Each structure stands twice: as C-alpha cells, then as structure tokens.
Amino acid sequence: MPRDPASLVIDRPEDFRVHSDAYTSPEIFELEMRRIFERSWVYVAHESQLASAGDFVTTRIGTQPVIVSRGRDGGIHVLLNRCRHRASIVCRLPEGRSQQFVCPYHSWTYGLDGALLNVAQKEGYGDMDRGPLALQHASAVGTYRGLVFARLSGDGETLDERLRHVRDYVDLWVERSPAARIRVTRAAHRLTYAGNWKFQMENGVDGYHGNYVHSSFIRIADRAGERKASAFAAVRETGGTIGLPRGDGLIERPHGGMAGQFDYAHPGHADYHAALDAAYGPERRQDILAQRNILIFPNLFLFESHLRVIQPVSVSETIVTMLPTILDGVRDEMNAARLRSHERFFGPAGFGTPDDVEMFVNCENGMRARGVEWVRLHRGLHRERSGA
Amino acid sequence: MTALDRAAVEAFLFREARLLDEGQFDEWLALFTPDCRYWLPIVQEGGDLEPSIIDDDRVRLEERIFRLQETRAYAQEPPSRTQHNISNVEVTEAGAAAVRVLCNLTLFEVRIGDASQLDLGRPQVLAGRCEYLLVAAPETRIALKKVLLLTRDLPLGNLSFII
Numbered sequence: 001m002p003r004d005p006a007s008l009v010i011d012r013p014e015d016f017r018v019h020s021d022a023y024t025s026p027e028i029f030e031l032e033m034r035r036i037f038e039r040s041w042v043y044v045a046h047e048s049q050l051a052s053a054g055d056f057v058t059t060r061i062g063t064q065p066v067i068v069s070r071g072r073d074g075g076i077h078v079l080l081n082r083c084r085h086r087a088s089i090v091c092r093l094p095e096g097r098s099q100q101f102v103c104p105y106h107s108w109t110y111g112l113d114g115a116l117l118n119v120a121q122k123e124g125y126g127d128m129d130r131g132p133l134a135l136q137h138a139s140a141v142g143t144y145r146g147l148v149f150a151r152l153s154g155d156g157e158t159l160d161e162r163l164r165h166v167r168d169y170v171d172l173w174v175e176r177s178p179a180a181r182i183r184v185t186r187a188a189h190r191l192t193y194a195g196n197w198k199f200q201m202e203n204g205v206d207g208y209h210g211n212y213v214h215s216s217f218i219r220i221a222d223r224a225g226e227r228k229a230s231a232f233a234a235v236r237e238t239g240g241t242i243g244l245p246r247g248d249g250l251i252e253r254p255h256g257g258m259a260g261q262f263d264y265a266h267p268g269h270a271d272y273h274a275a276l277d278a279a280y281g282p283e284r285r286q287d288i289l290a291q292r293n294i295l296i297f298p299n300l301f302l303f304e305s306h307l308r309v310i311q312p313v314s315v316s317e318t319i320v321t322m323l324p325t326i327l328d329g330v331r332d333e334m335n336a337a338r339l340r341s342h343e344r345f346f347g348p349a350g351f352g353t354p355d356d357v358e359m360f361v362n363c364e365n366g367m368r369a370r371g372v373e374w375v376r377l378h379r380g381l382h383r384e385r386s387g388a
Numbered sequence: 389m390t391a392l393d394r395a396a397v398e399a400f401l402f403r404e405a406r407l408l409d410e411g412q413f414d415e416w417l418a419l420f421t422p423d424c425r426y427w428l429p430i431v432q433e434g435g436d437l438e439p440s441i442i443d444d445d446r447v448r449l450e451e452r453i454f455r456l457q458e459t460r461a462y463a464q465e466p467p468s469r470t471q472h473n474i475s476n477v478e479v480t481e482a483g484a485a486a487v488r489v490l491c492n493l494t495l496f497e498v499r500i501g502d503a504s505q506l507d508l509g510r511p512q513v514l515a516g517r518c519e520y521l522l523v524a525a526p527e528t529r530i531a532l533k534k535v536l537l538l539t540r541d542l543p544l545g546n547l548s549f550i551i
Binding site: 094185186187188189190191192193194195213215216217219220223224316319320321324326332335336339340342343344347348349351354355357358359361364365 | 428429430431434436437438439440441442443447448451452454455458459460461462463465505506507541542543544545546547548551
C-alpha cells in the first residue's frame with residue numbers, strides 16, 4: 001500500500017526528513033510523473049536547437065514522449081509522439097529537420113504543428129474527420145531567454161508567473177554572454193544511472209559534498225598549480241544555498257571557486273570583462289560572474305558551462321543530459337577553453353561527474369535497507385534566514 | 389627506421405591493451421608522445437566548439453592517470469577490471485616517420501564488489517572504432533589515439549576507467 005504523499009516529509013523547525021519511499025516506491029514515482037511532470041511547466045528544449053522552421057527534437061516530459069518542433073509560422077509546438085491511429089511512435093529520431101512527421105506504420109502524415117494532413121489509402125477509413133486527429137499537443141508552451149518549457153496537461157499559471165522568483169537568476173546566467181545570447185552544442189554528454197531522479201536534482205544544490213566526493217579533482221587542481229586544496233575548503237564558507245518557491249533553488253558562490261568551474265575572473269580574459277562591462281556595467285559584471293548552480297524544478301539545471309536536463313525513466317533509472325553552452329559575443333578561443341574545462345570535470349569520463357553518480361547509486365543501494373526509513377536533510381536549518 | 393608493418397603494429401596495440409588490463413598505467417602513459425591527443429569524440433565533424441567525451445592532451449592524460457593512481461576516485465572504488473580486445477587492424481598510411489592505423493576495440497569492463505549492489509558485478513561491453521597515429525620517435529609512440537564509441541551519443545555508464 002503506497003504511503004500517502006503528505007506523510008513522506010517531516011518538516012519541523014530543526015528537523016527535516018524525507019521518507020525513503022519517496023525515492024524507492026514505484027507508486028510514488030507514478031504520482032510524481034502524473035502530478036508534477038505532466039501538470040507543471042517542464043523544460044523541453046533550447047531555442048538554439050530549433051533555429052529554423054522544420055527543426056525538431058524528441059524528448060520526454062517525465063516519461064511521456066514528445067516532439068518539439070519549430071513550425072512554419074515560427075511558433076514552437078510540443079506534440080505527444082504517439083500516432084492517433086494505432087499508437088506507434090511517430091518520430092524515432094532524436095533531432096532533425098523535416099516539413100512533416102510521417103508515421104511509418106500506415107503512413108499517417110502530420111504537420112509540424114501536429115495537424116493530420118493526410119492518410120494513405122484514405123478510402124478505407126470511410127468518413128473519418130482528420131480535424132480532431134492531430135497529434136495531441138501540450139496545453140501550453142512558453143520560452144524565456146531561450147529556454148523552452150511546456151505544460152503537458154491542465155490549466156495553470158503562465159510561464160511568466162511560474163518563473164517569477166527564478167527569472168533574475170536566469171538573466172544573470174544568460175548575461176555571461178555580452179550579447180545576452182547562448183546556444184547549446186549539438187553534441188551532449190549523456191549518462192544513465194540506476195537510481196532515482198531526485199538524487200541528481202538534490203546533488204546539484206548540495207554545496208557541501210564537493211570537498212569529499214570531489215577530493216580527487218581538488219588534488220588535481222592543486223597539483224596543476226591552479227588552486228590549493230585549502231582554497232577549495234575556504235570556498236565552502238562563502239555564499240550559500242538559496243531556496244526559492246516552487247522547488248527552485250541554487251548554490252551561489254559570489255567569488256566562484258567550486259570544483260570544476262572555468263576561471264572567468266582570470267586576468268587573461270580582460271577583453272571578456274570589458275565586453276561585459278560595456279554591455280551591463282562593472283557592478284553587474286561582478287554579479288554575473290558569481291558561480292551558481294540554478295535549479296528550475298523539476299528537471300533543469302543551469303550551470304556556467306552547461307545546461308543539465310534530468311529525465312526520470314523509472315523509480316530507479318535516470319538519464320542525465322549535459323548540454324554545454326556557447327556564449328555569443330565571446331572569442332572562439334574562450335568558448336573552446338570553456339568546453340575543454342567542461343570536459344575535464346563533467347560527463348561520464350570527467351574527473352568529477354562519475355564520483356557524483358557513484359553517490360547516487362550508493363544511496364539507491366542503501367535505501368534498500370529496511371528498518372531505517374528517513375533521509376535527513378536538516379543541515380543548515382538552524383542558521384537558515386528567510387526573506388530577500 | 390623502417391615503416392611499421394601490420395604485424396609490428398598489432399604487437400604494439402596488443403601490448404598497449406595488456407598494459408591497461410594489467411593496470412600498468414605508468415608504462416601505458418609512457419607510450420604516448422609529449423604532444424599526444426587521446427580523443428573520444430561525440431560528433432565526428434565538430435571541431436573545437438563541440439564537446440567530446442574525452443579530449444586529453446598530454447597534461448590532462450597525466451591528470452587522468454594521477455586521479456586513478458593517487459587519489460580517492462570513488463567511481464573506481466572498487467576498481468574496474470578490463471579486457472581490451474583489438475581486431476580488424478588496418479595500416480592505412482605507412483611512412484618511415486609515422487603510421488596511421490584503424491582497428492576495432494571491444495572492451496569488457498566490470499567492477500568487482502558486492503554483486504548484489506547495483507553497478508557492481510555487472511559487466512559492460514563497449515565497442516569502438518579506433519584510429520591511431522603511431523610515430524617512430526625512435527621507439528614507437530602514440531601521437532593520437534582516437535576512439536569512436538558505437539554508443540557515443542547515447543546515455544553512457546561509468547567511464548572512469550581507461551578505454
């Protein structure tokens with residue numbers, strides 16, 4: 001019998017605990033998919049992946065397969081990737097450019113907006129009205145600063161309302177580009193792990209695992225003469241973790257220094273600093289160059305080197321996609337250096353990510369032990385500050 | 389220095405594989421030139437502005453070995469056991485100074501531990517198309533080791549061992 005979701009969390013002044021069922025119960029996972037992923041605004045694509053009419057990517061909203069396409073009118077469509085005939089997946093490619101989507105089974109042809117344009121051998125369908133047989137589309141699609149979100153079902157707030165508490169941080173993220181424009185690379189780092197999706201989500205806003213889990217990277221940076229191990233420990237005392245409404249949040253280090261970050265403040269990037277000053281002013285530049293891992297609940301992280309999408313597959317299987325970013329208005333050499341820095345820490349062969357993933361699987365394993373049921377997330381509660 | 393023939397190239401590649409499988413990482417590193425590149429691309433035509441799974445110059449390759457040998461790399465605790473199998477060796481360009489080689493890599497990897505724990509005791513198989521540039525310097529050395537994994541743009545598991 002699945003636990004009532006309300007009983008999964010103990011939330012008291014200095015005691016915050018989550019029941020293991022939240023991470024291990026298939027029934028809770030199904031509720032998360034239906035009530036959170038399928039009813040909330042969820043990140044689906046970046047505008048730079050849909051630059052021209054006909055461009056598309058396929059992805060998932062929770063476990064639901066969708067096509068995200070740029071229509072001929074320039075609008076973005078988010079369509080359930082399921083033929084209205086016999087339920088075949090219509091588009092099996094991860095990305096591409098097309099003027100229509102043709103189901104391979106019986107050749108039902110859909111437009112970029114999902115409209116059913118034609119069916120083969122139509123005389124066999126009698127009087128079938130194609131109008132209501134468009135690919136099911138998301139109930140809402142919206143874009144903010146290049147990030148495309150969709151809400152699969154239901155009515156609800158606008159994207160503007162949804163993002164109102166986190167929007168300023170998204171602006172700062174985009175303004176790493178002096179032209180306030182970011183694109184993502186074609187290639188991505190993709191990994192999968194045998195564990196719940198929330199392990200990755202919670203790790204991204206966990207500011208106190210780095211000195212331990214990433215001790216190997218800290219020693220590598222020390223050995224290379226880049227940053228002393230003691231300096232990494234000192235960073236732990238700066239900035240903090242900020243919780244926002246709606247499940248959003250971020251780790252913020254005003255002066256950078258977290259393991260794996262590109263050194264934007266290096267004097268060798270003086271032309272970049274000058275470009276930021278010209279675009280936004282020197283004070284804003286300081287704010288822009290703070291290091292942040294920004295979570296837009298439930299599935300999107302904005303890191304300085306990449307955007308990260310968490311895809312739940314089942315209660316104990318997750319796919320993580322890291323899409324490195326290219327900053328517009330920045331020299332190619334600097335973007336290339338950012339990519340090399342990203343490769344060093346992130347991805348399945350990086351010097352950082354695999355150790356994080358090891359912790360996720362450790363927790364997945366540990367939660368199978370019975371008799372101890374609660375996960376403790378109370379660290380910092382005693383010194384938490386509220387308000388702006 | 390005579391150009392390497394196919395038999396000599398194979399012998400070299402088999403030895404490289406054995407060094408990795410025996411965990412002789414310092415000896416393996418010594419096979420690479422100072423200006424080497426160890427490269428696992430994702431897209432074939434990307435240039436500098438596309439990410440790779442691995443794009444190590446000599447410095448970063450040394451960091452990779454340092455991480456395995458001298459640090460607490462939790463993704464390698466317990467460590468991987470590997471078997472690198474080299475086949476389909478073709479010498480595509482042969483000169484006195486350098487040789488270009490194509491071959492296939494089939495790599496079995498498993499982490500030995502409590503097999504009831506996820507991710508331990510589960511062998512993974514990786515297949516890749518390799519391109520090597522071997523130089524005679526005066527002994528045979530690797531200037532380029534490029535591995536195009538079959539699964540390079542699919543979700544991958546733990547790749548913290550040496551491919």
